[in-house]
Amino acid sequence: MSQTAALRLRQAIARTEDATRERTPVGRRPEEADDLLGTFATDGALGFDPFPFLQAIHDAGSRAIVVGQVAGIMHGSTELTGDLDLLWDGTRDEAQALRDALTLCGCSELPDLDRSQAGYRVTGASGDLCTPELRWGAMDVIPCLTSAETTRDPAGFVIRYAALEDLIRMRRALGRPKDHRRADELARLRT
Numbered sequence: 001m002s003q004t005a006a007l008r009l010r011q012a013i014a015r016t017e018d019a020t021r022e023r024t025p026v027g028r029r030p031e032e033a034d035d036l037l038g039t040f041a042t043d044g045a046l047g048f049d050p051f052p053f054l055q056a057i058h059d060a061g062s063r064a065i066v067v068g069q070v071a072g073i074m075h076g077s078t079e080l081t082g083d084l085d086l087l088w089d090g091t092r093d094e095a096q097a098l099r100d101a102l103t104l105c106g107c108s109e110l111p112d113l114d115r116s117q118a119g120y121r122v123t124g125a126s127g128d129l130c131t132p133e134l135r136w137g138a139m140d141v142i143p144c145l146t147s148a149e150t151t152r153d154p155a156g157f158v159i160r161y162a163a164l165e166d167l168i169r170m171r172r173a174l175g176r177p178k179d180h181r182r183a184d185e186l187a188r189l190r191t
Helices: 005-020 051-061 068-075 092-104 140-145 164-174 177-188
Strands: 066-067 083-086 117-122 125-128 150-151 158-163
Touching: 005 068, 005 125, 005 158, 051 092, 051 117, 051 158, 066 068, 066 140, 068 083, 068 158, 068 164, 068 177, 117 158, 164 177
Parallel strands: 066 158, 083 125
Antiparallel strands: 066 083, 117 125, 150 158
């Protein structure tokens, strides 16, 4: 199993840290991101470090996959982000694994995992936990869970993330300006 995608993400997190070192908080949370710039322009980028949560997801036995811009970065996108979004199957067992991972990472207010989309916040990261019940335009995202790619982080844990073609289709289905721009960038990475 390759470490390439995990190394890309580690490099992007280092770039995020460098780019936000002098930035002062403005009180804009990731869920308030605009459809053009995304969460990198919010306070979510300050101190953004998804690795403890990604390791906790692995340690808890969760099969959730990384989607959104973090998955894009893992495929080679150069745009930075300030949140970590996950797709999971919505089952009771997976909900328990996610609760365990959230608790391990200091989540003091567990999200309602009976919803198709639930925001979460842990030390170093925040984002959305989405199930296939969430509307992704006309796209059925259930197959994305089984076609996910994997990478091994240098720290020894495995990260599951959306396959490139699935991620491009997800971006196009969502249709916001940042999604079209990022889908175009990902399509250029096919070669």
